[in-house]
Amino acid sequence: MQGKLIVFEGVEGSGKTTQIQRTQTWLLSSGLLHPNSQVVTTREPGGTALGQQLRQILLQSAEPIQDRTELLLYAADRAQHVEADLRPLLAKGAVILCDRYTDSTVAYQGYGRQLDQILIDQLNQIATGGLVSDLTFWLDIEVELGLSRARSRASASLDRIERADLSFHQRVQQGFSQLAIAHPERIVRIDASQSPDAVSQQIQQVLQARLQDWSRS
Numbered sequence: 001m002q003g004k005l006i007v008f009e010g011v012e013g014s015g016k017t018t019q020i021q022r023t024q025t026w027l028l029s030s031g032l033l034h035p036n037s038q039v040v041t042t043r044e045p046g047g048t049a050l051g052q053q054l055r056q057i058l059l060q061s062a063e064p065i066q067d068r069t070e071l072l073l074y075a076a077d078r079a080q081h082v083e084a085d086l087r088p089l090l091a092k093g094a095v096i097l098c099d100r101y102t103d104s105t106v107a108y109q110g111y112g113r114q115l116d117q118i119l120i121d122q123l124n125q126i127a128t129g130g131l132v133s134d135l136t137f138w139l140d141i142e143v144e145l146g147l148s149r150a151r152s153r154a155s156a157s158l159d160r161i162e163r164a165d166l167s168f169h170q171r172v173q174q175g176f177s178q179l180a181i182a183h184p185e186r187i188v189r190i191d192a193s194q195s196p197d198a199v200s201q202q203i204q205q206v207l208q209a210r211l212q213d214w215s216r217s
């Protein structure tokens with residue numbers, strides 16, 4: 001099987017980080033992959049060392065960040081991540097589990113900040129050089145439940161995006177929902193309001209079927 005890019009998307013506190021860890025553990029012990037297969041976890045922003053500095057700016061900046069500046073900083077992080085990490089890993093046949101990718105830009109900067117969607121699509125194209133995810137899990141959860149989970153997390157201080165008002169997060173949610181309708185093959189909706197085990201089970205079921213398809217093609 002060739003390398004695969006599998007992305008986890010969703011609003012704050014939807015369980016992306018939790019489920020990526022669980023998926024990595026499960027994949028490595030599932031027997032579904034070749035024994036030498038690499039299963040790598042990474043995230044945006046902040047998958048590279050340069051990206052880590054951009055993440056710091058994006059989430060902690062004291063100076064207000066203008067919407068188009070924000071868009072470009074996320075794009076810079078993505079361009080670095082794709083070229084330096086994702087493409088080389090895929091070329092080696094790795095399965096990559098990535099916390100956020102292009103759909104987050106459409107949802108947050110397009111629907112949330114209400115920047116021009118065509119501009120965002122063009123910028124995503126520039127940043128990725130056309131690298132599209134093989135499969136994206138949208139962890140669908142009510143915004144308020146996600147935010148309350150994020151607030152109760154051990155490292156409870158909220159970042160710049162998490163502090164945005166509720167209507168912003170509701171527009172973001174609307175964005176993910178529209179994306180899932182527009183790309184039903186690529187984006188799979190997961191009911192993320194359930195227990196961690198129940199969410200993992202939904203993900204594993206989809207992934208098992210996809211891995212079988214991929215290994216046949």
Ligand SMILES: Nc1ncnc2c1ncn2[C@@H]1O[C@H](COP(=O)(O)OP(=O)(O)OP(=O)(O)O)[C@@H](O)[C@H]1O
Binds near residue numbers: 010153154
């Ligand atoms: N299914 C679940 N039920 C209840 N609590 C959960 C569930 N999944 C994760 N949590 C808890 O909710 C909090 C947020 O989960 P997690 O950090 O995985 O979400 P996230 O989508 O990565 O959030 P962020 O967008 O802020 O990075 C954590 O404290 C986690 O332990």
Ligand SMILES: [Mg+2]
Binds near residue numbers: 016017018099
């Ligand atoms: Mg997370």
